[in-house]
Amino acid sequence: MADSFRGYFFVSRSSFYTEFILGCLQIKLGLIYSVGIWILSEAKLQAAQAHQNWKLSSELTERVTTVNNPESVKQYSRPLPYRLPILMAAPENFNPDLRLPPALPEPPQNSSPPKTSTEPRTPDAVLESIDTDYHYESDNFGQTNFFLEPTIQFRLSNGNKIFFRTGFNYFGQRGVESITNFPLQVGWQGKIGQVTLQTAAGVDMFNHLPTAINLNAKVEAPISPPQISTSGQLLSAVVLSGNLEQGLYKSNVRTLENQITAWRLGPDLFWQIDRNTSLFSSLRLGNYNDGNSDVQSFSRLERKFGQLSVAANLFTWSFDRDLERTSGYFSPPDFLVYNGEVAWEGDIANFLRCRLAANLGRQRLKGEFDNANTYQTRCTVKLSPNIEADLGYSFSNVRNQETGGSSYGSDSLTGQLRVKF
Numbered sequence: 001m002a003d004s005f006r007g008y009f010f011v012s013r014s015s016f017y018t019e020f021i022l023g024c025l026q027i028k029l030g031l032i033y034s035v036g037i038w039i040l041s042e043a044k045l046q047a048a049q050a051h052q053n054w055k056l057s058s059e060l061t062e063r064v065t066t067v068n069n070p071e072s073v074k075q076y077s078r079p080l081p082y083r084l085p086i087l088m089a090a091p092e093n094f095n096p097d098l099r100l101p102p103a104l105p106e107p108p109q110n111s112s113p114p115k116t117s118t119e120p121r122t123p124d125a126v127l128e129s130i131d132t133d134y135h136y137e138s139d140n141f142g143q144t145n146f147f148l149e150p151t152i153q154f155r156l157s158n159g160n161k162i163f164f165r166t167g168f169n170y171f172g173q174r175g176v177e178s179i180t181n182f183p184l185q186v187g188w189q190g191k192i193g194q195v196t197l198q199t200a201a202g203v204d205m206f207n208h209l210p211t212a213i214n215l216n217a218k219v220e221a222p223i224s225p226p227q228i229s230t231s232g233q234l235l236s237a238v239v240l241s242g243n244l245e246q247g248l249y250k251s252n253v254r255t256l257e258n259q260i261t262a263w264r265l266g267p268d269l270f271w272q273i274d275r276n277t278s279l280f281s282s283l284r285l286g287n288y289n290d291g292n293s294d295v296q297s298f299s300r301l302e303r304k305f306g307q308l309s310v311a312a313n314l315f316t317w318s319f320d321r322d323l324e325r326t327s328g329y330f331s332p333p334d335f336l337v338y339n340g341e342v343a344w345e346g347d348i349a350n351f352l353r354c355r356l357a358a359n360l361g362r363q364r365l366k367g368e369f370d371n372a373n374t375y376q377t378r379c380t381v382k383l384s385p386n387i388e389a390d391l392g393y394s395f396s397n398v399r400n401q402e403t404g405g406s407s408y409g410s411d412s413l414t415g416q417l418r419v420k421f
Contacts, residue, residue, distance in 0.1 A: 125154040128161070132417045139410040141403065142174025143252055149183065160190035165202070173253040180207045181250070185214070196220040204248055209256060214247030229275070237272040249288070251400075254328025262288045276304040290327050294319045302341075311341040313359065330401045336364040337372050337398055354379040363398060372398050378414075386420045 135147040149167030156162065169181035185202030199217040219242045226237035242265075249260040266284040273279060279301050286294040295318050302311035315338070319331040339361020347353050355378045363372035378392030392414045399408050 122157050124157050125162070127421050128153045128155045129421065130419045133167075134415040134417075135412065136414075137410060137412040139401075139408065141401065141406075141408070142172075143401075144170070144172040145250075145252070146170040146172075158190075160188065162189075163187045163200075169250070171250070171253045171256060176253050176257075177208075179209060179253050179256050181205070181256075194222055206256070210259070212248050212259070212261065214245075216243070216245040216247070218243050226272075233275055234272050235275050237270070239270045241268045241270075242266075243268065243284075249329055251329045258290070258327050260288060260290060260327055260329060262286050278302050288327075290323060292319055292321050292323050292327070292331060294331070307344055307346040309341075309343045309345070311343070312338075313341065313361070314338045324402050330399070332365055332402075334364070334366060335399075338362060339372055339374070348379075351382045352379060359396075365399060370397075374398060388418050390414070390416045390418075 130150060130152050132150040133147065136145070138144045147167065147169045149165055149169070151163050151165045153161060153163040163186070165183065165185040165187070167183055169183065170178065171181070172178040182205045183202060184205070185200050187198065187200030189196070189198040191197070197217075197219055199215070201213070201215040204212045204214060221240055223238040223240055224236070226239075227235040229235055245262075245264045247261060249255045249262050251260075264284050264286045266282065268282045269280070271279040279299070281299040282297065284294075284296040286296065288294075295316075297314075297316045299314045300311055302309055315336070317332060317335040319333055322331050322333055323329070324331050339359045341357055341359045343355060343357035345353070345355040355376070357374075357376045359372075359374040359376075361372045362369055364370075374394060374396040376392065376394040378390060380388060380390050382388045394412050394414075395409065396412075397407065397409050400410070401408070
Protein backbone atom coordinates (compact mmCIF):
# COMPACT_ATOMS: atom_id res chain seq x y z
CA MET A 1 0.00 0.00 0.00
CA ALA A 2 2.85 2.39 0.85
CA ASP A 3 4.52 1.54 -2.48
CA SER A 4 1.45 2.60 -4.41
CA PHE A 5 1.41 6.01 -2.69
CA ARG A 6 5.16 6.38 -3.24
CA GLY A 7 4.63 5.70 -6.92
CA TYR A 8 1.98 8.38 -7.11
CA PHE A 9 4.30 11.11 -5.85
CA PHE A 10 7.38 10.18 -7.88
CA VAL A 11 6.20 8.73 -11.21
CA SER A 12 6.00 11.45 -13.85
CA ARG A 13 6.12 14.00 -11.07
CA SER A 14 7.20 17.05 -13.05
CA SER A 15 4.72 16.60 -15.89
CA PHE A 16 1.88 15.81 -13.50
CA TYR A 17 2.38 18.91 -11.36
CA THR A 18 2.80 21.18 -14.37
CA GLU A 19 -0.49 19.96 -15.76
CA PHE A 20 -2.06 20.06 -12.28
CA ILE A 21 -1.17 23.76 -11.88
CA LEU A 22 -2.72 24.55 -15.27
CA GLY A 23 -5.84 22.67 -14.24
CA CYS A 24 -6.03 24.53 -10.95
CA LEU A 25 -5.87 27.85 -12.79
CA GLN A 26 -8.91 26.83 -14.80
CA ILE A 27 -10.75 25.78 -11.63
CA LYS A 28 -9.90 29.07 -9.91
CA LEU A 29 -11.26 31.07 -12.85
CA GLY A 30 -14.54 29.18 -12.57
CA LEU A 31 -14.69 29.75 -8.81
CA ILE A 32 -13.87 33.47 -9.16
CA TYR A 33 -16.62 33.81 -11.73
CA SER A 34 -19.17 32.07 -9.51
CA VAL A 35 -18.19 34.07 -6.43
CA GLY A 36 -18.53 37.24 -8.51
CA ILE A 37 -22.07 36.28 -9.37
CA TRP A 38 -22.79 35.62 -5.72
CA ILE A 39 -21.39 39.00 -4.63
CA LEU A 40 -23.39 40.89 -7.26
CA SER A 41 -26.58 39.19 -6.15
CA GLU A 42 -25.89 39.36 -2.40
CA ALA A 43 -28.48 42.04 -1.89
CA LYS A 44 -31.12 39.71 -3.22
CA LEU A 45 -30.16 36.65 -1.21
CA GLN A 46 -32.56 37.45 1.61
CA ALA A 47 -35.34 36.34 -0.71
CA ALA A 48 -33.80 32.89 -0.63
CA GLN A 49 -35.49 32.38 2.73
CA ALA A 50 -38.57 31.41 0.77
CA HIS A 51 -36.73 28.22 -0.05
CA GLN A 52 -35.87 27.35 3.56
CA ASN A 53 -38.33 24.45 3.62
CA TRP A 54 -36.55 22.89 0.67
CA LYS A 55 -33.20 23.23 2.45
CA LEU A 56 -34.58 21.47 5.51
CA SER A 57 -35.80 18.63 3.31
CA SER A 58 -32.38 18.42 1.66
CA GLU A 59 -30.70 18.17 5.07
CA LEU A 60 -32.99 15.29 5.94
CA THR A 61 -31.94 13.55 2.75
CA GLU A 62 -28.31 13.70 3.85
CA ARG A 63 -29.17 11.75 7.02
CA VAL A 64 -31.35 9.11 5.41
CA THR A 65 -29.97 5.70 4.49
CA THR A 66 -29.11 5.74 0.80
CA VAL A 67 -27.81 3.30 -1.75
CA ASN A 68 -24.43 2.70 -3.48
CA ASN A 69 -23.80 3.14 -7.17
CA PRO A 70 -22.47 1.73 -10.35
CA GLU A 71 -23.71 3.90 -9.60
CA SER A 72 -23.79 0.54 -2.22
CA VAL A 73 -24.85 2.28 0.94
CA LYS A 74 -24.10 5.68 2.35
CA GLN A 75 -25.87 7.23 5.26
CA TYR A 76 -24.79 10.69 6.06
CA SER A 77 -22.67 12.44 3.46
CA ARG A 78 -24.36 14.00 0.47
CA PRO A 79 -24.27 11.97 -2.75
CA LEU A 80 -22.43 13.12 -5.82
CA PRO A 81 -24.82 14.36 -8.51
CA TYR A 82 -23.17 12.63 -11.48
CA ARG A 83 -20.42 10.37 -10.27
CA LEU A 84 -17.14 10.66 -12.17
CA PRO A 85 -16.19 9.02 -14.37
CA ILE A 86 -19.62 8.55 -15.93
CA LEU A 87 -18.92 4.97 -16.95
CA MET A 88 -18.00 3.01 -13.86
CA ALA A 89 -15.68 -0.01 -13.52
CA ALA A 90 -16.31 -3.05 -11.36
CA PRO A 91 -14.52 -2.09 -8.09
CA GLU A 92 -16.54 1.09 -7.68
CA ASN A 93 -19.71 -0.92 -7.30
CA PHE A 94 -18.79 -1.69 -3.70
CA ASN A 95 -18.02 1.90 -2.71
CA PRO A 96 -20.65 3.25 -0.28
CA ASP A 97 -19.93 6.82 -1.38
CA LEU A 98 -21.36 6.37 -4.84
CA ARG A 99 -25.03 5.55 -4.47
CA LEU A 100 -27.69 8.14 -5.24
CA PRO A 101 -30.66 8.04 -2.84
CA PRO A 102 -34.29 8.51 -3.80
CA ALA A 103 -35.45 12.08 -3.45
CA LEU A 104 -37.54 12.71 -0.37
CA PRO A 105 -40.79 14.67 -0.69
CA GLU A 106 -40.69 18.27 0.37
CA PRO A 107 -42.55 19.23 3.54
CA PRO A 108 -45.86 21.00 2.97
CA GLN A 109 -45.62 24.73 2.54
CA ASN A 110 -47.30 26.82 5.23
CA SER A 111 -49.97 29.10 3.87
CA SER A 112 -48.99 32.75 3.90
CA PRO A 113 -50.69 35.99 2.84
CA PRO A 114 -50.04 37.23 -0.70
CA LYS A 115 -46.84 39.11 -1.18
CA THR A 116 -47.12 42.86 -1.45
CA SER A 117 -45.25 45.00 -3.91
CA THR A 118 -42.99 46.24 -1.09
CA GLU A 119 -41.44 42.78 -0.60
CA PRO A 120 -38.13 42.13 -2.36
CA ARG A 121 -38.34 40.36 -5.70
CA THR A 122 -37.24 36.73 -5.74
CA PRO A 123 -33.99 36.40 -7.74
CA ASP A 124 -34.06 34.31 -10.89
CA ALA A 125 -31.19 32.17 -9.61
CA VAL A 126 -29.58 31.74 -6.19
CA LEU A 127 -26.13 30.28 -5.66
CA GLU A 128 -26.85 27.20 -3.57
CA SER A 129 -23.60 25.27 -3.16
CA ILE A 130 -20.07 24.67 -4.40
CA ASP A 131 -18.95 21.04 -4.09
CA THR A 132 -15.40 20.01 -4.95
CA ASP A 133 -14.82 16.29 -5.57
CA TYR A 134 -11.43 14.63 -5.24
CA HIS A 135 -10.57 11.08 -6.31
CA TYR A 136 -7.16 9.43 -6.60
CA GLU A 137 -6.70 5.75 -7.44
CA SER A 138 -3.65 3.61 -8.20
CA ASP A 139 -2.84 -0.08 -8.54
CA ASN A 140 0.19 -2.36 -8.40
CA PHE A 141 0.43 -2.45 -12.20
CA GLY A 142 1.43 1.19 -12.67
CA GLN A 143 -1.93 2.75 -13.41
CA THR A 144 -2.86 6.06 -11.79
CA ASN A 145 -6.05 8.12 -12.19
CA PHE A 146 -6.66 11.46 -10.52
CA PHE A 147 -9.87 13.56 -10.59
CA LEU A 148 -10.48 17.04 -9.16
CA GLU A 149 -13.85 18.50 -10.14
CA PRO A 150 -15.71 21.43 -8.53
CA THR A 151 -19.46 21.74 -9.14
CA ILE A 152 -21.29 25.06 -8.81
CA GLN A 153 -25.04 24.64 -8.28
CA PHE A 154 -27.80 27.24 -8.55
CA ARG A 155 -31.46 27.01 -7.56
CA LEU A 156 -33.89 28.74 -9.91
CA SER A 157 -36.95 30.68 -8.79
CA ASN A 158 -39.23 27.85 -10.00
CA GLY A 159 -37.45 25.30 -7.80
CA ASN A 160 -35.42 23.67 -10.56
CA LYS A 161 -31.63 23.42 -10.31
CA ILE A 162 -28.77 23.98 -12.71
CA PHE A 163 -25.10 23.17 -12.17
CA PHE A 164 -21.79 23.85 -13.86
CA ARG A 165 -18.85 21.48 -13.51
CA THR A 166 -15.25 21.87 -14.58
CA GLY A 167 -11.99 20.45 -13.23
CA PHE A 168 -8.72 18.70 -13.88
CA ASN A 169 -8.27 14.96 -14.45
CA TYR A 170 -5.02 13.04 -14.89
CA PHE A 171 -4.50 9.54 -16.33
CA GLY A 172 -1.11 7.86 -16.00
CA GLN A 173 0.06 4.41 -17.02
CA ARG A 174 3.46 2.76 -16.93
CA GLY A 175 5.29 2.93 -20.26
CA VAL A 176 2.93 5.36 -22.04
CA GLU A 177 2.47 9.11 -22.18
CA SER A 178 0.12 10.50 -19.55
CA ILE A 179 -3.11 12.31 -20.44
CA THR A 180 -4.74 15.32 -18.81
CA ASN A 181 -8.44 16.05 -19.18
CA PHE A 182 -10.36 19.29 -18.61
CA PRO A 183 -14.09 18.56 -18.41
CA LEU A 184 -16.83 21.14 -18.73
CA GLN A 185 -20.45 20.15 -18.10
CA VAL A 186 -23.81 21.85 -17.68
CA GLY A 187 -26.73 20.08 -16.00
CA TRP A 188 -30.38 20.64 -15.07
CA GLN A 189 -32.75 18.99 -12.60
CA GLY A 190 -36.49 19.48 -12.26
CA LYS A 191 -39.75 17.77 -11.32
CA ILE A 192 -42.98 17.01 -13.13
CA GLY A 193 -45.41 15.95 -10.45
CA GLN A 194 -43.69 13.16 -8.50
CA VAL A 195 -41.23 12.40 -11.32
CA THR A 196 -37.73 13.82 -11.04
CA LEU A 197 -35.85 14.56 -14.27
CA GLN A 198 -32.17 15.34 -14.53
CA THR A 199 -29.92 15.72 -17.52
CA ALA A 200 -26.42 16.98 -18.31
CA ALA A 201 -24.25 17.55 -21.34
CA GLY A 202 -20.66 18.58 -21.70
CA VAL A 203 -17.32 18.39 -23.45
CA ASP A 204 -14.02 16.77 -22.50
CA MET A 205 -10.87 18.62 -23.57
CA PHE A 206 -7.42 17.00 -23.49
CA ASN A 207 -3.79 18.01 -23.75
CA HIS A 208 -3.16 15.93 -26.89
CA LEU A 209 -6.44 14.20 -27.79
CA PRO A 210 -9.49 15.41 -29.71
CA THR A 211 -12.35 17.04 -27.82
CA ALA A 212 -15.27 14.70 -27.06
CA ILE A 213 -18.86 15.28 -25.97
CA ASN A 214 -20.81 13.47 -23.25
CA LEU A 215 -24.37 13.39 -22.01
CA ASN A 216 -26.51 11.64 -19.42
CA ALA A 217 -30.14 11.63 -18.40
CA LYS A 218 -32.14 10.12 -15.55
CA VAL A 219 -35.84 9.76 -14.82
CA GLU A 220 -36.81 8.80 -11.26
CA ALA A 221 -40.30 8.03 -9.99
CA PRO A 222 -41.63 6.65 -6.68
CA ILE A 223 -43.61 3.44 -7.05
CA SER A 224 -44.94 3.91 -3.52
CA PRO A 225 -44.87 7.22 -1.61
CA PRO A 226 -41.90 7.49 0.77
CA GLN A 227 -42.85 7.26 4.44
CA ILE A 228 -40.68 9.39 6.72
CA SER A 229 -40.63 9.46 10.52
CA THR A 230 -40.82 12.70 12.49
CA SER A 231 -37.05 12.42 13.08
CA GLY A 232 -36.42 12.38 9.32
CA GLN A 233 -35.67 8.66 8.95
CA LEU A 234 -36.89 6.90 5.83
CA LEU A 235 -39.32 4.15 6.88
CA SER A 236 -40.42 2.72 3.54
CA ALA A 237 -40.19 3.54 -0.15
CA VAL A 238 -39.94 1.97 -3.58
CA VAL A 239 -38.24 4.10 -6.23
CA LEU A 240 -37.61 3.15 -9.87
CA SER A 241 -35.31 5.10 -12.17
CA GLY A 242 -34.16 4.88 -15.78
CA ASN A 243 -30.65 5.95 -16.82
CA LEU A 244 -29.01 6.82 -20.13
CA GLU A 245 -25.32 7.72 -20.49
CA GLN A 246 -23.00 8.42 -23.39
CA GLY A 247 -19.37 9.45 -23.28
CA LEU A 248 -15.73 8.49 -23.26
CA TYR A 249 -14.82 5.43 -21.24
CA LYS A 250 -12.47 7.11 -18.75
CA SER A 251 -10.83 3.92 -17.56
CA ASN A 252 -7.15 4.43 -18.38
CA VAL A 253 -4.72 5.99 -20.85
CA ARG A 254 -5.21 3.31 -23.48
CA THR A 255 -8.99 3.61 -23.63
CA LEU A 256 -8.67 7.37 -24.00
CA GLU A 257 -5.99 7.09 -26.70
CA ASN A 258 -8.23 4.65 -28.57
CA GLN A 259 -11.15 7.10 -28.09
CA ILE A 260 -13.43 4.37 -26.74
CA THR A 261 -16.96 5.66 -26.17
CA ALA A 262 -20.07 3.84 -25.04
CA TRP A 263 -23.82 4.17 -24.75
CA ARG A 264 -25.15 2.68 -21.52
CA LEU A 265 -28.74 2.41 -20.38
CA GLY A 266 -30.75 0.56 -17.78
CA PRO A 267 -32.94 0.77 -14.67
CA ASP A 268 -32.24 1.12 -10.94
CA LEU A 269 -34.57 -0.11 -8.21
CA PHE A 270 -34.35 1.09 -4.60
CA TRP A 271 -36.61 -0.51 -1.96
CA GLN A 272 -36.58 0.64 1.65
CA ILE A 273 -38.19 -2.48 3.13
CA ASP A 274 -38.36 -1.11 6.66
CA ARG A 275 -36.48 1.49 8.66
CA ASN A 276 -33.39 -0.77 8.95
CA THR A 277 -33.50 -2.89 5.77
CA SER A 278 -32.94 -1.77 2.18
CA LEU A 279 -32.43 -3.37 -1.23
CA PHE A 280 -30.80 -1.86 -4.30
CA SER A 281 -30.61 -3.47 -7.74
CA SER A 282 -29.21 -2.11 -10.98
CA LEU A 283 -28.91 -3.32 -14.59
CA ARG A 284 -26.84 -1.72 -17.37
CA LEU A 285 -26.63 -2.60 -21.06
CA GLY A 286 -23.65 -1.14 -22.91
CA ASN A 287 -22.81 -0.62 -26.58
CA TYR A 288 -19.24 0.45 -27.43
CA ASN A 289 -17.97 2.19 -30.55
CA ASP A 290 -15.46 -0.64 -31.20
CA GLY A 291 -18.35 -3.05 -31.81
CA ASN A 292 -18.36 -4.57 -28.32
CA SER A 293 -21.30 -4.81 -25.91
CA ASP A 294 -21.76 -5.74 -22.26
CA VAL A 295 -24.34 -6.55 -19.59
CA GLN A 296 -23.66 -5.45 -16.01
CA SER A 297 -25.79 -6.08 -12.93
CA PHE A 298 -25.40 -5.21 -9.26
CA SER A 299 -27.56 -5.98 -6.21
CA ARG A 300 -27.12 -5.11 -2.54
CA LEU A 301 -29.19 -6.07 0.52
CA GLU A 302 -28.37 -4.25 3.76
CA ARG A 303 -29.59 -4.52 7.36
CA LYS A 304 -28.70 -2.03 10.11
CA PHE A 305 -28.37 -2.76 13.83
CA GLY A 306 -27.85 0.63 15.40
CA GLN A 307 -24.35 1.77 14.48
CA LEU A 308 -23.52 -1.65 12.99
CA SER A 309 -24.69 -2.96 9.62
CA VAL A 310 -24.31 -6.07 7.50
CA ALA A 311 -24.80 -6.34 3.76
CA ALA A 312 -24.58 -8.81 0.89
CA ASN A 313 -23.34 -7.69 -2.57
CA LEU A 314 -23.61 -9.48 -5.91
CA PHE A 315 -22.01 -8.16 -9.10
CA THR A 316 -21.95 -9.74 -12.58
CA TRP A 317 -20.33 -8.45 -15.77
CA SER A 318 -20.10 -10.06 -19.19
CA PHE A 319 -18.85 -8.74 -22.54
CA ASP A 320 -19.58 -10.03 -26.01
CA ARG A 321 -15.83 -9.96 -26.85
CA ASP A 322 -12.62 -9.63 -24.82
CA LEU A 323 -10.90 -6.59 -26.37
CA GLU A 324 -8.56 -5.60 -23.54
CA ARG A 325 -5.42 -6.12 -25.64
CA THR A 326 -6.65 -4.00 -28.55
CA SER A 327 -9.02 -1.42 -27.02
CA GLY A 328 -7.43 -1.25 -23.55
CA TYR A 329 -10.40 -1.78 -21.25
CA PHE A 330 -11.24 -4.70 -18.96
CA SER A 331 -13.81 -6.72 -20.92
CA PRO A 332 -14.28 -10.13 -19.28
CA PRO A 333 -16.65 -12.61 -20.94
CA ASP A 334 -17.61 -13.95 -17.51
CA PHE A 335 -16.96 -12.00 -14.30
CA LEU A 336 -18.71 -12.59 -10.97
CA VAL A 337 -18.10 -11.00 -7.57
CA TYR A 338 -20.02 -11.75 -4.38
CA ASN A 339 -19.18 -10.70 -0.84
CA GLY A 340 -20.50 -9.94 2.61
CA GLU A 341 -19.92 -6.63 4.36
CA VAL A 342 -19.68 -5.66 8.03
CA ALA A 343 -19.58 -1.95 8.84
CA TRP A 344 -19.66 0.46 11.77
CA GLU A 345 -20.67 4.10 11.54
CA GLY A 346 -20.95 6.64 14.32
CA ASP A 347 -19.98 10.00 15.77
CA ILE A 348 -16.41 10.32 17.07
CA ALA A 349 -17.08 13.91 18.17
CA ASN A 350 -19.74 16.55 17.60
CA PHE A 351 -17.99 17.63 14.41
CA LEU A 352 -16.64 14.23 13.26
CA ARG A 353 -18.48 11.17 11.96
CA CYS A 354 -16.73 8.07 10.56
CA ARG A 355 -17.51 4.78 8.87
CA LEU A 356 -15.37 1.60 8.82
CA ALA A 357 -16.26 -1.34 6.58
CA ALA A 358 -14.79 -4.68 5.46
CA ASN A 359 -16.04 -6.73 2.49
CA LEU A 360 -15.00 -10.40 2.28
CA GLY A 361 -15.99 -12.61 -0.63
CA ARG A 362 -14.99 -14.33 -3.86
CA GLN A 363 -14.53 -13.36 -7.50
CA ARG A 364 -14.69 -15.57 -10.58
CA LEU A 365 -12.94 -14.65 -13.83
CA LYS A 366 -13.01 -17.04 -16.80
CA GLY A 367 -14.02 -19.93 -14.56
CA GLU A 368 -11.26 -19.39 -11.98
CA PHE A 369 -12.09 -18.29 -8.41
CA ASP A 370 -10.08 -16.01 -6.15
CA ASN A 371 -10.64 -14.02 -2.96
CA ALA A 372 -12.37 -10.64 -3.30
CA ASN A 373 -11.80 -8.31 -0.36
CA THR A 374 -12.31 -4.58 0.14
CA TYR A 375 -11.50 -2.42 3.19
CA GLN A 376 -12.89 1.09 3.52
CA THR A 377 -12.86 4.02 5.87
CA ARG A 378 -14.49 7.42 5.50
CA CYS A 379 -14.92 10.43 7.79
CA THR A 380 -16.98 13.59 7.57
CA VAL A 381 -15.78 16.75 9.31
CA LYS A 382 -18.24 19.58 9.92
CA LEU A 383 -16.09 22.69 9.74
CA SER A 384 -19.03 25.12 10.16
CA PRO A 385 -22.82 25.09 9.76
CA ASN A 386 -22.34 25.62 6.02
CA ILE A 387 -19.04 23.86 5.34
CA GLU A 388 -18.19 20.17 5.67
CA ALA A 389 -15.64 17.82 4.15
CA ASP A 390 -15.43 14.09 3.47
CA LEU A 391 -12.24 12.03 3.27
CA GLY A 392 -12.17 8.32 2.54
CA TYR A 393 -9.66 5.57 1.78
CA SER A 394 -10.21 2.07 0.43
CA PHE A 395 -8.10 -0.91 -0.62
CA SER A 396 -9.47 -3.64 -2.87
CA ASN A 397 -8.26 -6.66 -4.81
CA VAL A 398 -11.39 -6.83 -6.98
CA ARG A 399 -10.02 -6.86 -10.49
CA ASN A 400 -10.53 -4.25 -13.14
CA GLN A 401 -7.93 -5.62 -15.56
CA GLU A 402 -6.37 -8.89 -16.69
CA THR A 403 -3.33 -9.74 -14.52
CA GLY A 404 -2.60 -13.34 -15.49
CA GLY A 405 -1.37 -15.25 -12.44
CA SER A 406 -0.34 -12.07 -10.59
CA SER A 407 -2.34 -10.72 -7.70
CA TYR A 408 -4.17 -7.42 -8.11
CA GLY A 409 -4.50 -4.57 -5.63
CA SER A 410 -5.76 -1.00 -5.87
CA ASP A 411 -5.82 1.97 -3.51
CA SER A 412 -8.22 4.88 -3.73
CA LEU A 413 -8.42 8.14 -1.85
CA THR A 414 -11.64 10.13 -2.19
CA GLY A 415 -12.96 13.34 -0.76
CA GLN A 416 -15.44 16.15 -1.13
CA LEU A 417 -15.58 19.71 0.17
CA ARG A 418 -19.14 21.11 0.39
CA VAL A 419 -19.98 24.77 0.83
CA LYS A 420 -23.63 25.82 1.16
CA PHE A 421 -24.94 29.35 0.76
